[in-house]
Amino acid sequence: MSAVCPDLSHAAVLVAGDVMLDRYWSGTTTRISPEAPVPVVQVTHREDRPGGAANVACNLAALGVRTTLVGVTGADEAADQLTAQLVAHHIITHLQRRPDLPTITKLRVLSQHQQLLRLDFEQSLAPLAADPLLALVTELLESTDVLLLSDYAKGTLADPQSLIAAARARGKPVVIDPKGHDFTRYRGATLLTPNLHELELVVGACPTERILIDKSQRLRQDLALAALLVTRGERGMLLLREDAPPLELPTQAREVFDVTGAGDTVIATVAAGLAAGMELAAACALANCAAGLVVGKLGTATISAAELAAALHSPAASPILSADALAAAVAAAQARGERVVMTNGCFDLLHAGHVAYLQQARQLGERLVVAVNDDDSVRRLKGAKRPINPIAQRLTVLAGLAAVDWVCAFSEDTPAALICRIKPDVLVKGGDYQIAQIAGAECVRAAGGRVEVLEFVAGCSSSRMIAAL
Numbered sequence: 001m002s003a004v005c006p007d008l009s010h011a012a013v014l015v016a017g018d019v020m021l022d023r024y025w026s027g028t029t030t031r032i033s034p035e036a037p038v039p040v041v042q043v044t045h046r047e048d049r050p051g052g053a054a055n056v057a058c059n060l061a062a063l064g065v066r067t068t069l070v071g072v073t074g075a076d077e078a079a080d081q082l083t084a085q086l087v088a089h090h091i092i093t094h095l096q097r098r099p100d101l102p103t104i105t106k107l108r109v110l111s112q113h114q115q116l117l118r119l120d121f122e123q124s125l126a127p128l129a130a131d132p133l134l135a136l137v138t139e140l141l142e143s144t145d146v147l148l149l150s151d152y153a154k155g156t157l158a159d160p161q162s163l164i165a166a167a168r169a170r171g172k173p174v175v176i177d178p179k180g181h182d183f184t185r186y187r188g189a190t191l192l193t194p195n196l197h198e199l200e201l202v203v204g205a206c207p208t209e210r211i212l213i214d215k216s217q218r219l220r221q222d223l224a225l226a227a228l229l230v231t232r233g234e235r236g237m238l239l240l241r242e243d244a245p246p247l248e249l250p251t252q253a254r255e256v257f258d259v260t261g262a263g264d265t266v267i268a269t270v271a272a273g274l275a276a277g278m279e280l281a282a283a284c285a286l287a288n289c290a291a292g293l294v295v296g297k298l299g300t301a302t303i304s305a306a307e308l309a310a311a312l313h314s315p316a317a318s319p320i321l322s323a324d325a326l327a328a329a330v331a332a333a334q335a336r337g338e339r340v341v342m343t344n345g346c347f348d349l350l351h352a353g354h355v356a357y358l359q360q361a362r363q364l365g366e367r368l369v370v371a372v373n374d375d376d377s378v379r380r381l382k383g384a385k386r387p388i389n390p391i392a393q394r395l396t397v398l399a400g401l402a403a404v405d406w407v408c409a410f411s412e413d414t415p416a417a418l419i420c421r422i423k424p425d426v427l428v429k430g431g432d433y434q435i436a437q438i439a440g441a442e443c444v445r446a447a448g449g450r451v452e453v454l455e456f457v458a459g460c461s462s463s464r465m466i467a468a469l
Helices: 053-062 077-088 135-143 160-170 196-203 209-222 261-275 278-296 303-311 324-334 352-362 375-382 391-399 416-422 443-448 463-465
Strands: 012-017 019-032 040-050 066-074 092-098 105-111 115-123 146-150 175-178 225-230 235-243 243-249 338-343 366-373 406-410 428-429 450-454
Touching: 012 053, 012 135, 019 135, 040 053, 040 105, 053 066, 053 135, 053 261, 053 428, 066 077, 066 135, 077 092, 092 338, 135 160, 146 160, 146 261, 146 324, 160 175, 196 209, 196 225, 196 450, 209 225, 209 235, 225 261, 225 278, 235 278, 235 450, 243 278, 243 352, 261 278, 278 303, 278 324, 303 352, 324 338, 324 366, 324 406, 324 416, 338 352, 338 416, 352 366, 366 375, 366 416, 375 463, 406 416, 406 463, 416 443, 428 443, 443 450
Parallel strands: 012 066, 012 146, 019 105, 066 092, 146 175, 338 366, 338 428, 366 406, 428 450
Antiparallel strands: 019 040, 105 115, 225 235, 235 243
């Protein structure tokens, strides 16, 4: 599935979970210690970065999302440093300081960009009589679009069920990065995003794709989840939903440099997409692209909206979209004030008349969508000997035209369902149609759009070309 980056500046996400400070000490290594067979690192550079749920919040803020973070820290220098960095990222921060705890800190020692050692400074939160975050999260839910729970099994999320219930009672989606062997803690959430190892700790080994899909779907149903997104490293992601086939998202990583924090980037981007009004599949496709970028960076890192947009609009980004991705692309374009024009047809043998018609259609707006009958649909309409060119070739040729922004195949006899879902600003059809005869016209006009009929170029006909073969 292709992805598009919508305007995220109006999205609001509330993050709650285990916050921590990631520290990096790096330098050169030229000798082995005489005290033990370990390298000696001459530390020349020190850097602190927000980690855990704080890194998730930074990922959201980097995308331009209005981000609020709730968590628990110690009352120490690490908490001061963490707070200062979060404020610098323009994150609205509500950290409960506990003098009886150290701020969770992970110190990594590196040389030549390779991690040699990690030291953890932490103490799990003592069991509490009540969830330390519930009252504050409940209050903050009123001004957010999505609740994101970032669980690192450090004890901050003492009772995720109460947080899920509070959010769902207010109609807010809940996305969770889970930990541990007991996923029943997250029952009723909108989406869980475990990696494959975390999933197998709960459901058992998944040696084949079929077993993975079956066990994942069973878990999703048992926990009453709307969806489950399994991240699988170099094998990409797998999205399981109700009443939809499994969706595989191949990895988009160009070079894997460091996977630290990649899961934070995935869940942050999914939450950002949902908060901006994207459909779940499109938001996951966007997250897949972001993950491919962040693993090329060192340590806990973030992806900016500009980086993500550049990756999505690179020459490698295909204009051939699924229906889910097309819906997201059109919504994003319309949010930017762009007028979207849509037309449809078989486009079996592309000729000069088609090109002129599409150019005319493109002049009616800033974006042109072409919906194309798939092969079975063409056969039902035009007979067993059609199409001459299969759908993949027809989509590729149309996608190469300067006038065309996006192309999408449909399998029905008419594109009415797709048009009613997309709701273009202008629906265009060529020939001598009456507007009442045009598939999808009623939906477009009901949504405030208009329908136009354009004349075909005389003397150009696919049927005539085929008869001459």
